[in-house]
Amino acid sequence: xxxxxxxxxxxxxxxxxxxxxxxxxxxxxxxxxxxxxxxxxxxxxxxxxxxxxxxxxxxxxxxxxxxxxxxxxxxxxxxxxxxxxxxxxxxxxxxxxxxxxxxxxxxxxxxxxxxxxxxxxxxxxxxxxxxxxx
Amino acid sequence: xxxxxxxxxxxxxxxxxxxxxxxxxxxxxxxxxxxxxxxxxxxxxxxxxxxxxxxxxxxxxxxxxxxxxxxxxxxxxxxxxxxxxxxxxxxxxxxxxxxxxxxxxxxxxxxxxxxxxxxxxxxxxxxxxxxxxxxxxxxxxxxxxxxxxxxxxxxxxxxxxxxxxxxxxxxxxxxxxxxxxxxxxxxxxxxxxxxxxxxxxxxxxxxxxxxxxxxxxxxxxxxxxxxxxxxxxxxxxxxxxxxxxxxxxxxxxxxxxxxxxxxxxxxxxxxxxxxxxxxxxxxxxxxxxxxxxxxxxxxxxxxxxxxxxxxxxxxxxxxxxxxxxxxxxx
Amino acid sequence: xxxxxxxxxxxxxxxxxxxxxxxxxxxxxxxxxxxxxxxxxxxxxxxxxxxxxxxxxxxxxxxxxxxxxxxxxxxxxxxxxxxxxxxxxxxxxxxxxxxxxxxxxxxxxxxxxxxxxxxxxxxxxxxxxxxxxxxxxxxxxxxxxxxxxxxxxxxxxxxxxxxxxxxxxxxxxxxxxxxxxxxxxxxxxxxxxxxxxxxxxxxxxxxxxxxxxxxxxxxxxxxxxxxxxxxxxxxxxxxxxxxxxxxxxxxxxxxxxxxxxxxxxxxxxxxxxxxxxxxxxxxxxxxxxxxxxxxxxxxxxxxxxxxxxxxxxxxxxxxxxxxxxxxxxxxxxxxxxxxxxxxxxxxxxxxxxxxxxxxxxxxxxxxxxxxxxxxxxxxxxxxxxxxxxxxxxxxxxxxxxxxxxxxxxxxxxxxxxxxxxxxxxxxxxxxxxxxxxxxxxxxxxxxxxxxxxxxxxxxxxxxxxxxxxxxxxxxxxxxxxxxxxxxxxxxxxxxxxxxxxxxxxxxxxxxxxxxxxxxxxxxxxxxxxxxxxx
Numbered sequence: 001x002x003x004x005x006x007x008x009x010x011x012x013x014x015x016x017x018x019x020x021x022x023x024x025x026x027x028x029x030x031x032x033x034x035x036x037x038x039x040x041x042x043x044x045x046x047x048x049x050x051x052x053x054x055x056x057x058x059x060x061x062x063x064x065x066x067x068x069x070x071x072x073x074x075x076x077x078x079x080x081x082x083x084x085x086x087x088x089x090x091x092x093x094x095x096x097x098x099x100x101x102x103x104x105x106x107x108x109x110x111x112x113x114x115x116x117x118x119x120x121x122x123x124x125x126x127x128x129x130x131x132x133x134x
Numbered sequence: 135x136x137x138x139x140x141x142x143x144x145x146x147x148x149x150x151x152x153x154x155x156x157x158x159x160x161x162x163x164x165x166x167x168x169x170x171x172x173x174x175x176x177x178x179x180x181x182x183x184x185x186x187x188x189x190x191x192x193x194x195x196x197x198x199x200x201x202x203x204x205x206x207x208x209x210x211x212x213x214x215x216x217x218x219x220x221x222x223x224x225x226x227x228x229x230x231x232x233x234x235x236x237x238x239x240x241x242x243x244x245x246x247x248x249x250x251x252x253x254x255x256x257x258x259x260x261x262x263x264x265x266x267x268x269x270x271x272x273x274x275x276x277x278x279x280x281x282x283x284x285x286x287x288x289x290x291x292x293x294x295x296x297x298x299x300x301x302x303x304x305x306x307x308x309x310x311x312x313x314x315x316x317x318x319x320x321x322x323x324x325x326x327x328x329x330x331x332x333x334x335x336x337x338x339x340x341x342x343x344x345x346x347x348x349x350x351x352x353x354x355x356x357x358x359x360x361x362x363x364x365x366x367x368x369x370x371x372x373x374x375x376x377x378x379x380x381x382x383x384x385x386x387x388x389x390x391x392x393x394x395x396x397x398x399x400x401x402x403x404x405x406x407x408x409x410x411x412x413x414x415x416x417x418x419x420x421x422x423x424x425x426x427x428x429x430x431x432x433x434x435x436x437x438x439x440x441x442x443x444x445x446x447x448x449x450x451x452x453x454x455x456x457x458x459x460x461x462x463x464x
Numbered sequence: 465x466x467x468x469x470x471x472x473x474x475x476x477x478x479x480x481x482x483x484x485x486x487x488x489x490x491x492x493x494x495x496x497x498x499x500x501x502x503x504x505x506x507x508x509x510x511x512x513x514x515x516x517x518x519x520x521x522x523x524x525x526x527x528x529x530x531x532x533x534x535x536x537x538x539x540x541x542x543x544x545x546x547x548x549x550x551x552x553x554x555x556x557x558x559x560x561x562x563x564x565x566x567x568x569x570x571x572x573x574x575x576x577x578x579x580x581x582x583x584x585x586x587x588x589x590x591x592x593x594x595x596x597x598x599x600x601x602x603x604x605x606x607x608x609x610x611x612x613x614x615x616x617x618x619x620x621x622x623x624x625x626x627x628x629x630x631x632x633x634x635x636x637x638x639x640x641x642x643x644x645x646x647x648x649x650x651x652x653x654x655x656x657x658x659x660x661x662x663x664x665x666x667x668x669x670x671x672x673x674x675x676x677x678x679x680x681x682x683x684x685x686x687x688x689x690x691x692x693x694x695x696x697x698x699x700x701x702x703x704x705x706x707x708x709x710x711x712x713x714x715x716x717x718x719x720x721x722x723x724x725x726x727x728x729x730x731x732x733x734x735x736x737x738x739x740x741x742x743x744x745x746x747x748x749x750x751x752x753x754x755x756x757x758x759x760x761x762x763x764x765x766x767x768x769x770x771x772x773x774x775x776x777x778x779x780x781x782x783x784x785x786x787x788x789x790x791x792x793x794x795x796x797x798x799x800x801x802x803x804x805x806x807x808x809x810x811x812x813x814x815x816x817x818x819x820x821x822x823x824x825x826x827x828x829x830x831x832x833x834x835x836x837x838x839x840x841x842x843x844x845x846x847x848x849x850x851x852x853x854x855x856x857x858x859x860x861x862x863x864x865x866x867x868x869x870x871x872x873x874x875x876x877x878x879x880x881x882x883x884x885x886x887x888x889x890x891x892x893x894x895x896x897x898x899x900x901x902x903x904x905x906x907x908x909x910x911x912x913x914x915x916x917x918x919x920x921x922x923x924x925x926x927x928x929x930x931x932x933x934x935x936x937x938x939x940x941x942x943x944x945x946x947x948x949x950x951x952x953x954x955x956x957x958x959x960x961x962x963x964x965x966x967x968x969x970x971x972x973x974x975x976x977x978x979x980x981x982x983x984x985x986x987x988x989x990x991x992x993x994x995x996x997x998x
Contacts (some may be wrong), residue, residue: 001195001431007188010414011181018177021281021374029375030283032368057383061360064303116363117279117290121300135484139603187553190546193762196798196869198631198639200897203871204824205835208842209878215897216871218824230635236560237635241893243563243923249474251569251926253893259560263635323559330559332480333579335605338557404596409636412554417547418637423871425797426825429805434544438763439510440770441669443778446749449670450679457683459705459748 033115036107041100053084053097064120067094094126105129136336137325144343144394151393156386164389165369166378172399179403184411195430198418204427218424230419234264259323266316269309270345272296273352276307280363280370302357310353317346337406344398351391361385467495467914470958474922480574486587486607490575490616492519495915498622498908500524501662506655508666509764513655524615530654531609535592537650542593548646551638552589555579561630561640566901567623570919578630578640581620585647588613614654621647622658623916625905626759626791627864632897644906649761657760661907664756668768673718673752679705682748685721689731696989698981701738703746706779710745711816713776714833716787717754717945720966726948728987729788729966733833736968739977740817740845744785750775753792754945758799759907765795766803773804783813783829785836788966790863790944791905793832797870801828818843832866834943837971838875841882847976852983853884854993856939858970859931860887861924861951862899863944871897876943876967883974888935894927904950914953921954929959940964 016023042050052059054066070092073079082092091097102108105128113120154160201212217223229235237260241253276293279285297305321342324330355361365381366388372379401407414420421430447454447461454461467473481488497519506514517525527533542549561578563569568576575581583605590597590606597606607613626641651657657665664674671678677685686703694700704710716733720726737744750772757764776784786796801807810829813822820839822831840846860880866872873896880887894900903920931937940951940962951964973986984995991998 001192001433002188003192004188007184007415011184014180015177021278024282025371025374027375029377030371033364060362068303112364115283116367117285117293119290119294136603187546187550190543190549192546193544194799194802196547196639196642198628198637198868199871200632200868201871202873205875206820206839206842209874212871234635236633236637239633240560243569245474245476245569249922249926251923259558263558327559328479329562329574329577332485332574333557333559333562333577333583335557336603337605406554406556409554409556412550413636415546415550416637418631418639425801426828426830427823429827430802432802435802438767438770440767440774443749443771443774446672453678453680454748457680459679459683460707
């Protein structure tokens with residue numbers, strides 16, 4: 001007794017599962033995300049003033065942590081002012097500070113979040129900005 | 135000896151990739167060539183081993199029967215632990231593979247004064263093993279978000295369930311916590327219980343260290359050191375479409391993680407980790423106990439030399455006749 | 465050799481030595497290992513390397529190329545048995561099996577943990593059959609097959625009773641019995657059997673039974689049984705032997721023809737079948753249901769059991785009934801059909817008394833006597849007076865082979881509950897599929913390894929002690945001839961005051977027969993309850 005048929009089926013299932021991403025992509029390249037920072041609010045600023053509250057690299061890696069902290073500081077501790085590393089002060093507010101410049105949630109936030117299947121729960125409480133479909 | 139050897143082997147692997155990527159700039163080697171080669175070795179190795187097992191016959195039907203066999207209609211059969219049909223076997227195997235039913239039976243023997251032996255139920259190994267394997271699987275499936283574009287809905291659902299408690303940002307995955315805890319438990323019981331330490335080989339410690347290191351670098355990368363996950367997905371998609379790219383800003387921690395996974399790929403098929411495939415082929419579990427009702431064929435069954443009745447009668451004819459036992463030849 | 469006192473023997477050290485197991489030499493302790501086989505036994509069945517040798521000698525008188533023979537044998541077998549190869553490959557050493565073995569529980573020798581017992585051979589397999597073992601050596605868990613390693617494998621291959629309890633708990637179903645069976649097969653290539661197996665094998669080859677009972681001595685035994693039964697019941701039974709045209713061929717373990725208390729089981733069967741007027745025959749040729757060849761090699765097992773089917777064919781019976789025996793039923797149930805099938809010269813078994821078809825054995829045509837009797841009782845065909853067993857407070861020992869190699873639990877319990885009123889189970893972790901071996905199975909029932917047998921018998925005896933103290937149990941029922949021989953010793957040592965009986969002895973005591981005289985004595989000649997003064 002060998003049960004060869006069953007073993008072969010098992011092997012095919014295994015190979016199918018582990019090579020699934022290859023088959024799924026079908027060799028097609030997908031566009032890489034390209035978050036846009038060209039909102040009217042940003043374009044209004046002078047070239048050298050187009051800066052976020054912290055440097056870009058820091059924001060890229062830590063924005064989620066920062067937003068989390070802002071929430072805690074504002075909602076739980078009642079602080080509303082954030083002093084950045086360069087000494088400038090900002091009001092800690094997702095809707096009034098962050099989204100003021102980055103009013104393009106779809107092209108800014110969602111671009112990468114969708115790509116990496118991250119679903120932030122910001123909008124469980126905050127009202128999503130209304131954007132015109134472009 | 136096995137413990138230290140395994141520990142330093144894993145450390146050495148980390149040092150190699152550190153020097154290779156940060157020192158010698160071998161991004162292509164560690165980011166493309168080695169992952170491709172080891173992944174191929176993983177698949178081929180496993181298929182080779184399974185085919186090797188498959189080519190060996192199962193000469194006898196030897197299920198370990200763990201309940202009442204099929205008998206009279208008025209005797210209740212344990213159809214799962216002692217199946218007599220293929221369906222029963224499938225259920226038995228499903229329990230075994232998905233829920234570790236045999237390990238669930240585990241007991242601990244204790245000898246007290248008297249002497250008095252008792253066998254208490256002990257579920258820790260079962261629980262630890264189950265936690266380890268299931269979280270490993272979920273983590274693996276979760277990783278598919280980095281290999282598939284667009285990301286399929288089930289994977290998104292799995293991920294949001296895993297981060298259900300919304301602790302911190304990035305959201306803490308429960309499986310990460312349980313996984314590292316379970317690996318630690320499996321390691322600790324090996325070093326703390328004297329009998330376990332006694333039976334443990336390098337081949338037992340090495341995968342534990344390696345898998346822990348994989349989990350740990352993953353956790354570091356996600357929660358602490360941070361690396362450009364968008365860049366990583368570009369890279370993984372590049373790999374699966376055979377158009378490798380190296381986006382800027384991918385930290386060494388990612389290369390370490392990837393290289394350790396590559397090491398696991400190579401190690402897997404030639405190690406005890408093959409129990410993953412082997413459990414499906416185990417003749418004491420995957421056969422129905424219908425031995426007397428259906429014939430199991432052994433392909434190498436061969437005629438053997440026997441002592442025939444004629445020879446027997448020749449030896450004992452007179453004695454048989456003397457007590458009135460009928461004989462063939464008078 | 466005097467055995468230590470139970471209190472001393474029960475002081476067990478479970479902590480392993482400081483040195484790793486590969487670096488801890490195996491010391492051969494008297495009382496633990498059985499004697500080596502005699503040359504004559506091997507010659508009888510044309511086995512290799514017959515010579516006089518002693519386990520205690522430095523020189524085991526092996527052939528010049530013994531390593532080569534062993535390794536070639538190993539390579540051959542890992543390609544013939546998927547079970548063997550798989551079990552050598554996939555063990556993760558999780559340790560679940562460690563404290564499941566009766567020898568480990570009763571002795572504490574770490575190499576008796578099933579995982580480590582298997583590692584003894586697994587390490588050799590790695591060295592000679594796997595790439596990593598060849599290259600990495602010790603760090604990959606591989607080791608050379610030196611003479612000391614061979615001796616160690618031998619020492620522990622004959623400290624495993626192939627009971628499969630470990631296999632029940634293994635998450636992959638790794639079966640140490642399978643590993644022991646093949647280790648012994650390899651050792652037999654070098655003439656390294658033990659006397660207590662090789663002797664019975666040779667006997668069985670020549671006379672048809674392990675004890676070497678020749679036809680006329682079998683008849684003598686039966687004459688004695690017949691007389692004793694007549695004394696007890698007033699009925700003279702008249703069994704037939706080697707009778708052509710009988711409906712059923714009955715084959716029992718020869719131990720039941722020879723020594724107490726097994727003989728009472730045979731007597732019980734004689735009474736039962738007489739009362740039924742069953743058309744059956746005994747055979748002096750197929751006079752052994754057990755198979756010590758199974759403890760030697762697959763081939764030898766098959767060589768010995770061919771006689772059962774040859775005899776069934778010669779006598780033109782319809783089907784075969786098998787007596788109460790443990791490993792016999794493992795072999796009959798899991799191996800016979802593969803070795804000897806298709807068994808198309810017999811008929812699908814039907815009980816001539818009740819008309820019940822034994823569906824679960826329609827291919828192999830072998831019925832367990834307890835299946836047969838349970839069916840009789842279910843159909844009310846027996847007139848039973850269980851009060852005749854009122855002096856007995858009974859517990860039941862599931863024999864390892866019928867439990868984990870068959871799943872035979874309810875039938876014997878049903879019979880016992882029908883023939884006696886006081887039945888108590890031992891604790892759940894010691895019965896049914898979790899049952900403990902008697903400590904002497906798989907041919908280890910010798911006297912020179914008595915200490916190990918007693919150690920191995922401790923878990924079973926201890927559970928008996930539990931029900932003795934709790935319920936006053938005084939009789940241990942079982943359906944295995946080795947149990948009936950071995951448990952007497954183990955129970956006497958650990959729990960004096962408990963007897964051992966076969967199930968059919970209990971049946972016969974309770975059986976009210978047509979035309980019997982007033983029964984005052986049981987089959988053992990002891991007064992029945994309430995008849996003490998008679």
